[in-house]
Amino acid sequence: MKVLVVGNGGREHALAWKLLQSKQVEQVVCVPGNGGTASMERCLNLPVAVDDFEGISRYALEHGITLVVVGPEVPLSKGITDYLQDKGLMVFGPVRAGAQIEASKAWAKALMQEAGIPTARAAVFTEAGAAKSYVKSQGAPIVVKADGLAAGKGVIVAETVAQAESAVDAIFQGQFGSVGEFVVIEECLIGQEVSVLALTDGLTIRPLLPAQDHKRIGEGDTGENTGGMGAYSPAPIATPELMARIQTEVLERAIATLRAKGIDYRGVLYAGLMIAPDGDLKVLEFNCRFGDPETQVILPLLETPLEELLLACVQQRLSELPPIAWKKGASATVVAASGGYPAEYEKGKVITGIGEAEVTGATVFHAGTKLNQQQEVVTDGGRVLNVTGIGENFEQAIAQAYAGLKYIQFEAIYYRRDIGHKVVSAK
Template identity: 80%
Template structure:
């Protein structure tokens, strides 16, 4: 079968790479793809933007595509699934109504409250004066969120009232565009964040391995939020007992609540959790797609063919599938970013050492890269992910860091403490 992967990040490179391990996959097309997908065997990049729904549909029909997998949240929130399905195409990813679970934090919060899903106390505002008044009544630390999509950067954990008010000024002032039309102010929760990506056909929902992302730019989880600077899986803080509770207290109620609203949700439901020191957990947010960089550490450990799971979701027969099979061991990834990210940065830096960094256990997943002649150059804030598997976390992290040490481009930055929690 032929598969079309929509997107151009590390997540999409990982999806294409995993799909191509199956003998059932004849060819993968990526729109628009990146420098990594451009060099994958049996993979082809096509210059169609993720929001060009008509162009994507024409491409899929011309190439006789069997399945479209949508990577990023933006086209999902804009209704790409609805559009492509109307053209007779089979799509993995929720429709526009379902994608509200990520596109609107206020909508998702209301859904969680209706479903009795454990989540942080929060209030929603459309006017800055009322928001600042509420802020002062709650005290700090506190979390301020732009309601809509903000590329992983619209969440500010404020330690002082001044910082919290500055966050409100920035969001209401248009820093995140229309994502700042509403603001969610949420109680601060102490603990460790865990990402649980689950596959669902709208009736059955099955979690993948839990992963832990490192969202802050600086070591020791300091500095600004980013799209993610590294990750590892399976995250030990998500114990088997917690995962069992998550299934019955979060995942199944969420799908039931979506069904109650008339939403046929088929795709990834990604729960971002905060796990307190005593093991209790609350949902911080839901996302409607594969996580990035979590996908890059989960897929290398997946033993069940990816396309079988995705087809079962699309065809609403996930409940008939055997349990998901996993490889033993651990996986870790380290993100190399452009100098200046998550602020201003410059593209077009030549990247060297890519082939030298890869081994049987280590893979480079490209994110913000493109092929320019015979050279791969930087083309984004998060440039690439060096991912490795090992018998344990130490081995996986040692291999990932050995790999990234061989990669070079001007201004390259990466955190040197990914996995510090599991190593300690």
């Protein structure tokens, strides 16, 4: 079979890498792909934009693509699945109505409340004055969220009322892209975050291994929010008992409520949760796609062929499959970013040492990279590479990732040196 993967990040490189491990997958086409996918055998980059639905469908139909896998949230929120399905293509990824669960935090909050899913107390505002009055009445710390898609950066944890008011102004002034019609203000929850990515065919939902992401730019989990600076899996805080609760109290309720709304949701439902010190759980947000960089630590531990799971979701026969099989051990990834990220940064810096890093046993997933005219790999984004290690335990996995990272060089490279500090210090 031939699979087309939409996207150009580390998540999409990991998806293509995992799909190509199967004897059933003849070729993977990445749209538009990156420097890493351009270098893999049986993998082709197609220079088409992720929102060029007509171009993607024409290529897929002309070249016998069996399955389209959509990585990013933006094309899903714009209806790529609806468009391609109308052309007769099989697509892994929810329809536009389902993608609202990530595209609108206000819509997702209403769905959680309707479904009885535990979540933070919140209020939604369309006007800055009312939002600021609410902030003053609640006090700080408090969480201010842009309603739409903001590339993982539209959430501000304000430590003071003044910071929250500034965040409200920033959102309504459009500083997080096209968002700005609504502001969601939530109580600030205390605890540890965990990411639970689940595969669903709209009827059955099965979680993948839980992961923990490091969203802050600075060591010690300080500084601005990013798209993610590193991750590890399986997250120890998500015990079997907690995962059973997440299955019944979160995942199954969400799918049942979507179905009751007439939404046939087939793809990934990604729950970002906060686990309080007393074990209480609440959903912070839902995403409608594979997480990044969580995918880069989950897929290396997956034993079940990925295409079997994705096809079962699309064909609504997930319940017929045996339990998902996993390798024993742990996985960790460290993000190498451009200097200046998540603010302004330069592109086009030549990257060296990737081959040497992989000789150590680490796997390097490309995120913000491309090939220049000299066929050199150069930086092309804020998060540039994900260096992933696996091992019998977290110490081994983290050590392998950092051992590989030592070989990688490009101008102004930045990475956190404490990825996995919670699981290592807990030992």
